[in-house]
Amino acid sequence: MTATAHPEEIGVEVTNVTKSFGGDEARVTVLNGVTLSIRKGEFVSLIGPSGCGKSTLLKVVAGLSEANGGTVSINGKSVREAARDKAIGLVPQSPALLPWRTILDNVSLPISINPRGNTGRRLRDPRELLQSFGLGHALDRYPAQLSGGMQQRAAIARAFVFDPEILLMDEPFSALDEMNRDQQRMGLLDFWQSNRKSVLFVTHSVPEAIMLSDRIVLMASHPGRIAEIIDVDLPRPRNEALYATDAFRDLEFYVRSALRKVMEAARV
Amino acid sequence: MSDSIATAPRRNSSAFTMTRIIWNWGPPTLTFVIVAVLWQLVAINNPYVLPTLDAVGASLASDPGMYWANLLVTCQEIVVGAGAGIICGFLLAVAMSELPIVEKAVMPLIVVIMVTPVVAIAPALVVAFGFGMLPKYIVTGLVVFFPMLVNSLAGLRDVDQKALDVFKTLHASRWEIFRDLRLPGCMPFVFAGLRIAMPLAVVGAAVAEFVAAGQQAGLGSLVTIAAAQANLPVTWASIALLCLLGVLLVSLLALLRKRILWWSDEDVVGR
Ligand SMILES: Nc1ncnc2c1ncn2[C@@H]1O[C@H](COP(=O)(O)OP(=O)(O)OP(=O)(O)O)[C@@H](O)[C@H]1O
Ligand SMILES: [Mg+2]
Numbered sequence: 001m002t003a004t005a006h007p008e009e010i011g012v013e014v015t016n017v018t019k020s021f022g023g024d025e026a027r028v029t030v031l032n033g034v035t036l037s038i039r040k041g042e043f044v045s046l047i048g049p050s051g052c053g054k055s056t057l058l059k060v061v062a063g064l065s066e067a068n069g070g071t072v073s074i075n076g077k078s079v080r081e082a083a084r085d086k087a088i089g090l091v092p093q094s095p096a097l098l099p100w101r102t103i104l105d106n107v108s109l110p111i112s113i114n115p116r117g118n119t120g121r122r123l124r125d126p127r128e129l130l131q132s133f134g135l136g137h138a139l140d141r142y143p144a145q146l147s148g149g150m151q152q153r154a155a156i157a158r159a160f161v162f163d164p165e166i167l168l169m170d171e172p173f174s175a176l177d178e179m180n181r182d183q184q185r186m187g188l189l190d191f192w193q194s195n196r197k198s199v200l201f202v203t204h205s206v207p208e209a210i211m212l213s214d215r216i217v218l219m220a221s222h223p224g225r226i227a228e229i230i231d232v233d234l235p236r237p238r239n240e241a242l243y244a245t246d247a248f249r250d251l252e253f254y255v256r257s258a259l260r261k262v263m264e265a266a267r268v
Numbered sequence: 269m270s271d272s273i274a275t276a277p278r279r280n281s282s283a284f285t286m287t288r289i290i291w292n293w294g295p296p297t298l299t300f301v302i303v304a305v306l307w308q309l310v311a312i313n314n315p316y317v318l319p320t321l322d323a324v325g326a327s328l329a330s331d332p333g334m335y336w337a338n339l340l341v342t343c344q345e346i347v348v349g350a351g352a353g354i355i356c357g358f359l360l361a362v363a364m365s366e367l368p369i370v371e372k373a374v375m376p377l378i379v380v381i382m383v384t385p386v387v388a389i390a391p392a393l394v395v396a397f398g399f400g401m402l403p404k405y406i407v408t409g410l411v412v413f414f415p416m417l418v419n420s421l422a423g424l425r426d427v428d429q430k431a432l433d434v435f436k437t438l439h440a441s442r443w444e445i446f447r448d449l450r451l452p453g454c455m456p457f458v459f460a461g462l463r464i465a466m467p468l469a470v471v472g473a474a475v476a477e478f479v480a481a482g483q484q485a486g487l488g489s490l491v492t493i494a495a496a497q498a499n500l501p502v503t504w505a506s507i508a509l510l511c512l513l514g515v516l517l518v519s520l521l522a523l524l525r526k527r528i529l530w531w532s533d534e535d536v537v538g539r
Contacts (some may be wrong), residue, residue: 062437083439090437096430099531100452109448113438142531158434168437 011198012038012061012166017070019056030056032223034070038166041196045209045216047255049263053224054202055170061200062090062168075165082165086110086117089159089197091169095151097143103130103154104139110162121163132191133157149180156188166198174204185211186240193237206255210248211238216255220262227262230255319500324508327501339509341486342473345401346517349408349476350469356409357416358458365424365450366442382414386472390479404476404486411472412465419464423457424450456532459525466517470510487513 019031030053038044046054059065061072063079074082082088089110097106107126111118130139133153143151152172159167172188173181185208192199192212203209209216213232220227234247242248304321311318319327328335364371386407393403427450435445477488487506494502 059433062433064433064436083437086438088437090434092430092433094430096428096434098431098449098452110434110438113435113440113444113448117439144531162438 009040010037011040011042011075012036012200013071013073014057014061015071015073017057017060017067017072019053019060019065019067029223031060031067032225034224034226036217036226036229038198038200040075040165040198042214043192043199043201043212045213046200046202046219047204047206047209047216047259048219048224048227049221049259049266050204052219052221054219056224057219058168058170058200058202061166062088084114084117086114086121086162087165089162089164089167091152091156091159091167091172093170093172093174095143095148095155097151097154097158099143102140102142103135103146106143107154107158107161110158118162123163124161126157126161129157129161130154134187147180149176149184152176152184153187156191160191160195160197164197166200168200170202171204172201173208181205181208188212189238206252206259207243207248210234210251210255211242218255218258218262221266228258230258316498316500319504323501324505327505328508335487335490335505335509338485338487338490338506339513342470342477342488342510342513345404345408345473345476345486346469346513348401349405349473350412350465352405353409353412353469354416354462354465357413357461358420361417361420361424362446364421366446378414378417381410386411387475390476393476394479403479404473407476408469408472411468415464415468416458416461419457419461420454423454423461426457427453455529459521459529462521463518466521467514470514470517474510 014034014036017031017034018029020027020029022028034057036044046057048054056065060067061074061079063083072079074087077085077087079088097103098109101109104126107130111123111126127136127139130136133156135150135154135157138146138150138154143154146154152175156169156172159169173184176184189212199212201209201212210232216230216232217226218228218230219225230251232251234242234245234251307318308320311320311323360370360374364374389410390403390407393406397403397406431449432445435449440448473486474488474491477486478492487510490506491503491510494500494506
């Protein structure tokens with residue numbers, strides 16, 4: 001059902017990834033044989049109990065953490081090559097804007113870093129981008145002068161500005177209050193729907209995962225693994241009206257019970 | 269609502285400003301007045317313990333050129349000695365944070381030097397380098413070197429991990445990470461180090477001068493000579509000038525901090 005630009009082209013391919021922490025005696029397997037592919041222009045959410053390894057998986061895909069086994073490829077390239085070519089856009093949990101730079105300079109930063117990686121990228125004009133994120137009036141403000149929601153929006157703009165092939169977002173809205181959160185979520189949805197990119201999005205919110213995603217990857221813990229992949233067959237473009245539909249509610253109920261099953265299994 | 273931009277509250281009425289000034293300046297002024305009165309009481313009754321404040325003032329007024337010349341010498345020691353110490357401390361911190369091998373190699377030596385009292389090193393330096401300015405530069409530099417090193421190093425390490433992750437996914441070079449993240453990010457720590465270093469620089473210069481008093485000018489030298497002659501007004505006038513110098517340096521620093529570190533609201537370490 002998803003109308004992507006390249007419906008069947010694989011963007012990110014995670015194959016049998018294993019990751020453990022600790023020394024020989026106290027070894028803990030955090031990811032065990034995780035296999036997942038994300039198509040170009042597909043929005044995939046990761047959901048699962050706390051500590052199941054969502055952030056760890058995201059870090060492996062981002063090249064911030066080395067897997068012990070398995071492979072990750074991004075558009076056919078290794079993670080390292082992908083980073084070199086600036087194919088990866090990261091939105092961390094906190095906005096992590098540089099307080100000494102204006103919003104405009106923060107969003108322009110990725111363009112000036114590793115300029116070689118810009119070849120072949122359709123770089124965006126940071127001003128226009130910030131305008132479309134509703135921050136046109138705040139270009140010359142400093143991060144401390146903006147609300148948390150605006151800062152997070154700037155952090156998302158910073159990840160879009162250099163036209164990466166995959167966006168990795170680790171609970172980008174988790175620090176925001178519920179109303180703000182919903183507003184930012186819909187803002188991201190609007191922007192993404194007109195600027196399709198592969199996205200791997202970690203969240204704790206079931207409605208958020210459904211509203212945004214093409215597929216929801218449900219993870220189980222101890223060791224972290226994929227329990228189920230749920231297709232979100234809801235028409236796009238989506239908007240708030242979707243929350244009220246039966247299809248949305250049915251799916252929400254389904255995801256919640258699947259999540260509960262995973263958590264109960266972990267308790268036994 | 270969520271899009272509202274925070275702005276500093278404006279002070280709107282002059283009456284409010286007036287109250288504010290009194291509230292800010294009143295209590296410290298009162299303290300100084302009380303101390304001055306007590307001082308005068310002690311000085312008048314014990315002329316061999318403290319000079320009266322007017323005697324100190326008269327001494328300053330009677331020979332301003334002499335004080336000025338000595339003040340300049342001490343300033344020179346601070347500018348050259350502390351300047352070099354600050355730069356060396358910072359550069360070594362950069363080398364240590366970028367190259368772990370440097371830290372491994374140098375840290376033990378640093379600790380050894382750090383625990384050696386500078387007051388004890390000063391006479392040895394005079395023996396080694398003579399009565400010129402060099403040992404004074406070294407002592408002053410040494411005193412500020414450690415707070416600068418330690419604070420700068422802490423600052424260079426205290427990098428926002430999430431921001432660092434963003435840099436890494438962009439495949440930023442070490443130079444880019446240093447230039448755009450570590451260097452600006454460590455500035456609050458550097459200023460905290462300077463805040464400690466500035467008063468210490470005055471101490472260092474004065475101590476260095478004590479050791480070779482009379483050989484070169486300087487306010488510390490002046491204190492020693494005047495004290496040996498039991499010339500209390502000159503002794504205390506020199507002390508007052510040293511104190512003024514310290515206050516001036518710290519205020520200058522605060523001004524500088526406001527200008528270039530407006531984005532960080534407070535000192536991160538030390539005080
Ligand atoms: N650097 C590390 N060293 C040791 N253990 C780690 C490290 N990083 C993560 N872990 C462990 O790996 C497990 C998974 O952590 P991770 O942060 O990926 O979970 P998560 O699914 O993102 O959880 P949350 O939803 O709370 O963010 C946890 O048990 C955590 O303690
Ligand atoms: Mg996490």
